[in-house]
Amino acid sequence: MKYNRVGQTNLKVSVLGLGTWVFGGDVWGGSSPKEAEEAIRCGLDGGINFIDTAPIYGDGLAEEIVGRAIKKAQRHKIVLATKCGIAKRNGIIKIDLSPGAIRREAEDSLKRLGVEQIDLYQCHWPDPNTPIEITLEAMNTLQEEGKIRYIGVSNFDRDSIEKALDFAPIVSVQCQYSLLERRAEENILPCAKGRALGFFAYGPLGGGILSGKYVQAKKFSHEDARHFFYKFYEGEAFKRAQKVIEKVKSLGYPPNETALNWVRLQPGVTSVLVGSRNKEQMRSNLHALQSTLSGKELLELNSLSVHLKTFGGIKS
Numbered sequence: 581m582k583y584n585r586v587g588q589t590n591l592k593v594s595v596l597g598l599g600t601w602v603f604g605g606d607v608w609g610g611s612s613p614k615e616a617e618e619a620i621r622c623g624l625d626g627g628i629n630f631i632d633t634a635p636i637y638g639d640g641l642a643e644e645i646v647g648r649a650i651k652k653a654q655r656h657k658i659v660l661a662t663k664c665g666i667a668k669r670n671g672i673i674k675i676d677l678s679p680g681a682i683r684r685e686a687e688d689s690l691k692r693l694g695v696e697q698i699d700l701y702q703c704h705w706p707d708p709n710t711p712i713e714i715t716l717e718a719m720n721t722l723q724e725e726g727k728i729r730y731i732g733v734s735n736f737d738r739d740s741i742e743k744a745l746d747f748a749p750i751v752s753v754q755c756q757y758s759l760l761e762r763r764a765e766e767n768i769l770p771c772a773k774g775r776a777l778g779f780f781a782y783g784p785l786g787g788g789i790l791s792g793k794y795v796q797a798k799k800f801s802h803e804d805a806r807h808f809f810y811k812f813y814e815g816e817a818f819k820r821a822q823k824v825i826e827k828v829k830s831l832g833y834p835p836n837e838t839a840l841n842w843v844r845l846q847p848g849v850t851s852v853l854v855g856s857r858n859k860e861q862m863r864s865n866l867h868a869l870q871s872t873l874s875g876k877e878l879l880e881l882n883s884l885s886v887h888l889k890t891f892g893g894i895k896s
Contacts, residue, residue, distance in 0.1 A: 581626070581627025586778035587777045587778045591700070591730065591778075593659050593851045595852065595869070596840070596866065597780065597851040598623050598628055599632050599854055600855065601642070601855060604638025607809075608804065608805060609804060613641070616642075616857070616858075624658070626862070626863070630853075631658065633646050633660075633662045633693075634662055635666075635689055636663075636666040639668060643692035644692045647695070661702060662701065663704035664681070664685040664702070664704060665715075667685070678714070679715075679717070697726060698729070702733055703719070705734065716731070716747040732751055733752070735754070737767065742775075745775065753778070754781075758839065759790060759842055760790065764781070765846075769847075769849075773847070778850040781852050782853040785855075786810055789810070790824075799814060831877055840868040841871065844868075845872070
């Protein structure tokens with residue numbers, strides 16, 4: 581396993597990180613907490629030291645699973661990241677980065693994770709109703725109290741990142757990035773590189789479709805993330821995605837490995853966050869690190885997929 585430094589901090593994270601949205605189960609067709617814990621331990625055994633979660637994932641369930649899985653691990657060897665700012669109220673998702681909400685979520689996350697400090701605390705999504713300086717003042721206070729080590733942002737555009745840097749020592753940005761969603765290349769990646777920020781790519785498998793197992797369009801329920809967020813499974817988007825997948829398969833590697841390595845090898849990427857429902861998927865994703873892509877293969881994939889910029893957002 582290779583490890584990269586997060587910006588100019590003393591944090592070093594594995595190039596392959598574990599994303600935990602699927603562990604929440606509520607928007608991924610269900611999940612097994614036991615299998616989720618096994619996946620986490622498998623990842624740790626394989627050299628992964630970076631786990632990214634959020635309280636909105638299963639209304640705290642993902643954080644609880646992570647907390648149980650790392651309970652017997654050496655805490656100082658794990659970089660634990662979680663987020664704040666999104667909550668489900670009466671079945672409706674609300675964005676709230678007000679100081680009160682941030683404080684409440686941080687305290688709850690610490691309890692569920694079973695830790696005294698969060699290594700990286702991230703604003704999950706921009707809140708248009710709370711001035712960024714008010715949000716970051718609350719984050720700075722948590723940092724001063726020692727409840728969090730570093731502050732990051734997720735799903736912020738370039739202007740929001742630049743503004744946030746005026747009010748807090750932001751160290752990282754997280755953004756969707758894959759062969760099927762490349763808008764990060766336009767502004768976010770250049771901004772991260774120019775401002776010496778860590779860059780975490782989530783959704784590198786496009787919600788699973790880049791695993792290559794979906795050969796026919798599939799209609800998921802409206803509550804499923806593969807319907808409202810990763811919109812690659814139906815209609816014209818599915819047809820275009822299949823053209824990319826055909827090329828990915830033609831290179832001769834397992835499709836998930838090619839998709840992960842493509843993101844991993846892009847300039848400026850610090851870590852690739854990939855979800856693994858169970859230890860078998862975790863082992864498969866870890867295996868990607870045993871191979872690479874040639875310069876010629878990278879150029880071929882770049883050329884093929886550059887026009888695909890389909891994106892979904894949070895359901896509110």
